[in-house]
Amino acid sequence: MIKFLAKRIASSVLVLIVVTFLLYVLTDLAIDPLQELRTSTSPNKEADMAARTQQLHLDVPSPLRYLWWLGGVGGCFIGRCNLGSSWKTHQTVLDMLPGAVGTSLKLVFAATIVAILIGVVVGLISALRQYTTFDYVITFVTFLMYSLPVFWVAVLLKQYGSISFNNYLQHPRPNWPLIIVISIAAGLFWMGAMAGSLRRRLINLAAATVITFAALTYVFTSGWLQHPGLGLVGSLVIALGAAVLVTHLSTGLNNRRSLYAALTTAVVMGGAVYYGMQWFYHFYNPTVWLIALLTILAIAVGVGIGLAFGGPDKWQSARTAGIVALIAGVVIFIDQAMQYWAKYSKMSQISGRPIRTIGAGEPGLEGNFWIHTVDNYTHLILPSIALILISFATYTRYTRGSMLEVMNQDYIRTARAKGLSERTVIMRHAMRNALLPLAAVVPVDLMTIIGGAVMTETVFGWSGMGKMFADGLHQADIDPIMAYILIVGILSILANVVADFVYGILDPRIRVTA
Template structure:
């Protein structure tokens, strides 16, 4: 293991050194920091040029400048990073990166996990329902989303998701034709998802359409969008549905111990609903993070105590259910400040933001209000990134599972009489993830470099914006800082891919 890691790290360092040298040489040719002075009409033009040449060490050959830069970058290994300074702003590159990296992480974290989760789930469901209406619909939507330009998606989201929705909040009621139309669409979608015989589809359509109509009518009559909330009853219903769904996928509903452990954590979450409201008054990031860990730990403990034929299944299902219930309790508390936030002076009834990462001049130190402000600014860029990535993950996971389902060992598992759930979840799903193990880490590393177009349209000050602004200003040091971060992430992603391969396929050994 250590030998493998040592070899990979050494080869990665060599690759990174070669890549940084090539990029530095290209930047030295492509970017001329004296360009603005050449066009200047200042009387001391020559003195300004000479001063900048001395300041930027431009009279030294580019390879020597690279070695000087590399000496400072090498200090990062001992905690003394020196990636130079921006000659435009005068700020050290380390400071620029320290402000850009958290902003980019904030933007891509939620979108990446949601895109991966939704894409794999929908892709697998599409593969299991091959050549059905649902499969054709998913395929069509995937190709449409994959082919859409990201800048166009972002502009449409601004137009409909922000401006349109904010206008709608002035009078959040649905007309009767709108309720009928949306109910029919909802019924069609659910009957395609559930599938089955004509009778089953008709029943599903009727139930889904009626439920959609009832929900829309309730929203219109109660003005729920102006002051939303979930409450313990809704959270309980969602938790029970999640408990049954997670148990059905991970252990099967015949495993009563697993089902009871999942339902127990739902009951535990509801019992703690009101006590948590008092704890939320003192909420901080670390308190919420600790509560999240407590959700996972409580699920594992409950699953362990219930045991069953496979104790790990009970623990896994209970932990997942506990996390979902905890997330909805958190969302419910966040909804509690929606009315105050939306009607504050800086928001003025238009809560969905179109630019920036926070509302300018928005005061206060209330954790929930500031968190909601962050979420409203994250909403549109997150959706934009999800839509593009979701399409590719859906296609990859569908194709991968279809290939695996045709393998001999899958036919053998079915011939032994194993339930289809076990064949799909335990035998096929794990191997279907192997091709995705190559794509996902590299995509995450690439996104870490900043979703450049999305950041530009939504005025998000992250790594992508830093890269673009530095190029426009012909400022090489921030560009090199950007490249060293992205290059390091890609190198680490390649190493992680090898370990993911070994975890998914026992035939692969990293120390082979």
């Protein structure tokens, strides 16, 4: 394994050096730092051009300048890292990177995780409903999303998701045609997603349509958009629903110990803990680290409840209850942030237009942890949706194709012939193997998110890695461009190595071959 890893890293480093060399030379040919001076009418034009040429060493061949840059990169191994500086801002690249990387992580990480979760779920359902109307619709939608230009989606979101929605919040009133269309669409989605006889599917259609219509009617007629929140009842209902769903997928509802552990966790977290956290947050202004600690504590409580109930396999109960506790904790956090929505919207910098379109945060905004959390959400909503719509299609197609291939394997037919329930066949046998191809895709996506999203960051004005790269090209600033290329290249190498290890863990045949 060590020999394989050493060979892989050595070959990857060689490829990275070749790629960075070619890109350095090509970038140097493509950009012209003297462009603005060439068209200048200043009487000192020639002197200015000579000074900039000397400053940027433009009289030195680009291969030699690449070696100077590579020497600065090599200095990182001995604590003397030098990635150059921006001649436009006179700021070193090392000073620019922390803020850019943090901004890109903030923007892309959550969108990537949500896209993976939704894409995998919809892809699995689409494969299980192959050649149905639901499958055809999902296939059409995913191909449509995959082909959408990101900048076009971003512009539409700014127009209708921010400008139009903020205008609506000034004078809210129910839009009954839209409510009816969304309710019917939701009913059709769940009718296609749920299996069963025609009668059962029609019941699902009616139930989903009525529930969606009732929920939207409440949202648009009760002033919920101006004063949102879930409350004790809403949090408890969501926690109980999560308990039933997670138990069904994890162990099956026939495992009573696991079901009781999940329901108990839902009641404890969605009821008692929810009520207690209202007082806690009232007296204490939390931090990110405190929230992380509370999340770990919530999972530990769920695991403890699961172990206490035991069952045929007590760790199944513990795992199920732990997941329910995590979901309930997230719901409590979201509800607490919602309680500050009205206060945030009325602040002078916001002026009743909370959905923001530019930047990662509102400059000069003063407030506690929750005000800044809401501010982060309002700036994240639109760019996250733009990224999710595109990435969702990729994961859906990957998952659907892999699941269809697995469902036709002999061991699936053998499992059914043994009398195993359909849930067990799908969750325990089919899905685990169907997700294997994603092991080569997900690590790469997760590792390269630091590279940012060039178009999305540019349209929404986020100063992340993508924006740094775009600004470097626009301003003919080669050092920030090369820093972007270097970091993305290194992360791509690490991602592929991680993917190899994950494949080896999930598929014993690969370990035997290696």
